[in-house]
Amino acid sequence: MKKFLRQVERNCVSGAVVLLPLLVFGVVLQKVWGFFQKYGEKFAKLLHLDEVFGTIATDILGGVILLVLLYFSGYMMRLTYLKKFTEWIDDKLMIFLPGYEKNKKEAEEKLSTKVKKPSTDIPVLLKNGDYWQPARLIEEDSSGSAVVFVPTAPFKDQGQIFVVDSIHIKKMNETTLGNLNASVKSLGKGILDFK
Structure with missing residues (x-):
């Protein structure tokens, strides 16, 4: 019986280690998308696009705002101060989010196949x-x-x-x-x- 309980405990701990990063990623993604959706709704009402496209205008404008922000964030990453700041955030996330480094590395590998990186740094x-x-x-x-x-x-x-x-x-x-x-x-x- 003790062996069975130990096995159950080990499986539950292993499951938590696997599910926790996925759960955190899902919650963060939901919060981020909700944030951009809120501003998409405001712009849709301001431009009266909600009257033409309905509720989908909120999602479209939220996505456009997100893409514009991503583009300018990538441009700003060329500045040394921001690069150091994001490296500091990465270091902290590696400490507090189990599996963050592994998921980040996988995402970078997927992106590197699409965007050829120079062989420097x-x-x-x-x-x-x-x-x-x-x-x-x-x-x-x-x-x-x-x-x-x-x-x-x-x-x-x-x-x-x-x-x-x-x-x-x-x-x-x-x-x-x-x-x-x-x-x-x-x-x-x-x-x-x-x-």
Whole structure:
């Protein structure tokens, strides 16, 4: 009987771990869509589109407002301050939402198949004498030069910038910047598993 109860308890905990991120995502999505739907309704009444299209005008204008906001948010992401702010939010979400990092990585992989990413701002190993140092590839040109940022542990945003020959770097295409940042924060733990 104890074995059966232990099995039931394990299954319930595992089910909660699986369902919690999905439930949180669903609630957040419902709140976001409700927010844009409310403003879509106001614009539909203002433009008298609700008289022509009925209740569907609310959804259409809410979707248009959401798309415009997404477009301008993507444009604003080019600003360094906002990029740092969103990275900070990502770090906090990884702590408080189980499964967030996995779902984010899957979404980024799906988006990367649609939008080809440049091969910069990726984790690399920089050859420094007889040893390799973890770094981020910032920029690379066709003449064989590269700009790399070497973080000073445990801070991912503090370090030094070097201009080196591309032959002195080894790209780690299977490693994410999140993994590199976590490793720098933990003083190098996990770097040996990077590929």
